[in-house]
Amino acid sequence: MSRKTDRLAAEDEDSPAVDYWDEEDDLEAFSDAELGCEDGGLGFSDSLNPEVKPRILLMGLRRSGKSSIQKVVFHKMSPSETLFLESTNKICREDVSSSSFVSFQIWDFPGQIDFFDPTFDYEMIFRGTGALIFVIDSQDDYVEAVSRLHLTVTRAYKVNTNINFEVFIHKVDGLSDDHKIQKQRDIHRRANDDLVDAGLQSINLSFYLTSIYDHSIFEAFSKVVQKLIPQLPTLENLLNIFISNSCIEKAFLFDVLSKIYIATDSSPVDMSTYELCCDMIDVVIDISCIYGWGSDSPSLPSPATPLTIHRYVG
Numbered sequence: 367m368s369r370k371t372d373r374l375a376a377e378d379e380d381s382p383a384v385d386y387w388d389e390e391d392d393l394e395a396f397s398d399a400e401l402g403c404e405d406g407g408l409g410f411s412d413s414l415n416p417e418v419k420p421r422i423l424l425m426g427l428r429r430s431g432k433s434s435i436q437k438v439v440f441h442k443m444s445p446s447e448t449l450f451l452e453s454t455n456k457i458c459r460e461d462v463s464s465s466s467f468v469s470f471q472i473w474d475f476p477g478q479i480d481f482f483d484p485t486f487d488y489e490m491i492f493r494g495t496g497a498l499i500f501v502i503d504s505q506d507d508y509v510e511a512v513s514r515l516h517l518t519v520t521r522a523y524k525v526n527t528n529i530n531f532e533v534f535i536h537k538v539d540g541l542s543d544d545h546k547i548q549k550q551r552d553i554h555r556r557a558n559d560d561l562v563d564a565g566l567q568s569i570n571l572s573f574y575l576t577s578i579y580d581h582s583i584f585e586a587f588s589k590v591v592q593k594l595i596p597q598l599p600t601l602e603n604l605l606n607i608f609i610s611n612s613c614i615e616k617a618f619l620f621d622v623l624s625k626i627y628i629a630t631d632s633s634p635v636d637m638s639t640y641e642l643c644c645d646m647i648d649v650v651i652d653i654s655c656i657y658g659w660g661s662d663s664p665s666l667p668s669p670a671t672p673l674t675i676h677r678y679v680g
């Protein structure tokens with residue numbers, strides 16, 4: 367899997383806003399040092415490439431959990447390690463391309479950025495965006511977060527009406543089931559009321575209850591990514607045909623490394639089945655590590671691997 371992380375440096379790190387340039391100026395605007403690529407390669411000039419991957423933006427207030435989500439899903443960081451993550455002060459861009467289906471960029475935004483500072487070229491950012499994930503900390507007072515969500519969504523929608531707006535009501539691990547539902551209802555109502563008041567009821571927000579301490583974050587990310595896969599209906603059809611012609615109860619097409627499922631058949635997803643598959647993937651990866659198979663080894667599962675649950679008939 368090729369993953370390249372760029373840190374798009376602000377001209378002045380202490381500045382609350384990140385300076386952006388028009389796309390024509392991109393090449394001149396960022397020297398290599400300013401880009402600060404962690405493993406080289408991907409430069410800001412990629413936005414000039416017509417085949418550039420869809421962007422997934424991670425936005426939300428400070429400490430809402432954006433970087434933790436990215437680290438846990440795409441870097442296999444354990445949830446407890448995220449306690450030591452420092453606050454992000456630069457836009458962090460990561461290229462995720464593990465298969466022809468899973469291919470996108472994730473942009474993690476610092477919480478303190480003022481997106482609407484005149485020096486911040488939000489039009490350029492939203493223009494190439496496929497999904498905007500807005501993370502709300504459910505363990506904190508979320509009134510400010512909801513108004514920030516409204517501001518972000520309305521600005522983004524003006525630039526690009528095709529963006530999928532995804533709201534992660536995050537850190538729900540500390541909440542009881544009743545409390546979770548209650549918070550989701552309240553946030554949903556407030557966010558939609560704000561849109562109706564602004565005459566923008568046509569904007570569709572999708573809500574997910576997430577936590578890095580269980581599989582909910584992987585499931586939510588799977589659904590976000592699936593919406594960006596044009597071949598999804600075909601894949602779902604193939605999986606439907608597959609299970610109807612075999613003794614298989616449920617089939618997922620997984621991106622093994624991230625545990626995102628790219629597609630599944632049309633029967634409902636049961637969280638425990640999904641968790642079982644994730645655990646099986648972990649076992650395969652652990653065994654691969656123990657036996658030291660290289661990444662090029664034919665013995666390793668290919669990055670996008672179908673995983674199936676068998677129904678044993680007696």
Ligand SMILES: Nc1nc2c(ncn2[C@@H]2O[C@H](COP(=O)(O)OP(=O)(O)OP(=O)(O)O)[C@@H](O)[C@H]2O)c(=O)[nH]1
Binds near residue numbers: 433455539
């Ligand atoms: N309980 C719980 N804590 C979480 C969860 N996700 C993240 N956190 C914690 O939230 C804190 C902030 O996480 P970050 O990922 O740094 O938040 P951020 O939104 O990237 O913060 P900025 O970079 O300041 O914008 C860390 O201590 C994480 O361990 C979660 O699902 N549940």
